[in-house]
Amino acid sequence: MQPVQIAVIGTGSISSAHLDAYKDNPNANLYAVCDLNEERARKAAEKYGATKVYTDYRELLTDPVIEAVSICTWNNTHAEISIAALEAGKHVLVEKPLCRTVEEALHIQEAVEKSGKVLQVGFVRRYDTNAQLLRSMADRGEFGEIYYAKASSIRRLGNPGGWFSDIERSGGGPLIDIGVHMIDLCWYMMGRPKPVSVSANTYHKLGNRSNVRNLSFYQAADYDANHNTVEDMANALIRFENGASLLVDVSFTLHAKSDEGMVRLFGEKGGFEIDPEVVIVTEQNDTILNVSPQIDHKSFNFPSAFKNETSHFIDCVRNGKQPISPVEDGVEVMKMLVGIYESAKKGAEIRL
Ligand SMILES: NC(=O)c1ccc[n+]([C@@H]2O[C@H](COP(=O)([O-])OP(=O)(O)OC[C@H]3O[C@@H](n4cnc5c(N)ncnc54)[C@H](O)[C@@H]3O)[C@@H](O)[C@H]2O)c1
Secondary structure (H helix, E strand, O other), X not given: OOOEEEEEEOOOXXXXXXXXXXHOOOOEEEEEEXXXXXXXXXXXXXXXXXXXXXXXXXXXXXXXXXXXXXXOOOHHHXXXXXXXXXXXXXXXXXXXXXXXXXXXXXXXXXXXXXXXXXXXXXXXXXXXXXXXXXXXXXXXXXXXXXXXXXXXXXXXXXOOOHHHHOHHHHOOOHHHHHHHHHHHHHHHHOXXXXXXXXXXXXXXXXXXXXXXXXXXXXXXXXXXXXXXXXXXEEEEEEEEOOXXXXXXXXXXXXOOOOOEEEEEEEEOOOEEEEEOOOEEEEEEOOEEEEEOOOOOOOXXXXXXXXXXXXXXXXXXXXXXXXXXXXXXXXXXXXXXXXXXXXXXXXXXXXXX
């Protein structure tokens, strides 16, 4: 198979996960990179051996060599760049969240349908081998109907600043940034039931706490703590058409004792935990068993999940397959995220 000619748009923090994964994939060739910050783009091109460097993605999209793009830019540009890329006949792997609003999401979906090109949403948690293992067990009915999920991703100090904390460019705070992973992972594991209502709260109580010393945290490539217009934390209860429910809470900062990641799902025949480590809970011979699968990584493996995500993208591009995280799922997740912000604003449950 001829390597797929790839361009990576946005060469900030997360781009290295895409670039590392493409570099190790014999079916991909990193042909071009692009960033508003030319020096950053040049550095990435040098490190990963890209032939071309662009600072304007529109110009990049006119390059006929490029077949597919990874979009690793600020959330406010995802819709615009995805649509332009599809219209230019390129396949797209777009970082999460798909975009900022349901309207933008529907425009992207329309562009996918018109172009007939692949668009894969970077819901990287789906591509972890543990998530795939548990998904296949769920498909075989080993947990029965999954009717309840509970997820939490708490940072006690971790507002990344820069564009992440500027609502115009991010679309929101911890909910749209990390809550998107929690909600998507649980929803995927539950078999993607139709969401029908949301009751949620968001809080703007602590600010970004840039005063705190002696504790480091993830920061945007252009860190700036001066502007913060996003929530500190969010919690939500999502109800689905089949009666299932999902309870989630996430924070950029909270007076919590420590950071915490927890993902738990409960079915009629068994349950399981994904974060912090995979555990399966079941019943045999009138006895409850906590089963610990013997696997290489009990927790989420970041580099391997990005490798799986990008290889799947290459496979979809070359072999005309539908991604396991298609645009339709990006749209549904966007409805839940936007619904959470709407419910919090109204102080009441809303129907989706
Ligand atoms: N999958 C994950 O786990 C994960 C983790 C972190 C970030 N992300 C997502 O990746 C995206 C980027 O996040 P990041 O942490 O790398 O941010 P970042 O600020 O470190 O990097 C973003 C880069 O995009 C560039 N950029 C912005 N608009 C551009 C445009 N129009 N054209 C070209 N370049 C442009 C910026 O100059 C910057 O270098 C976000 O959507 C974020 O939600 C995903």
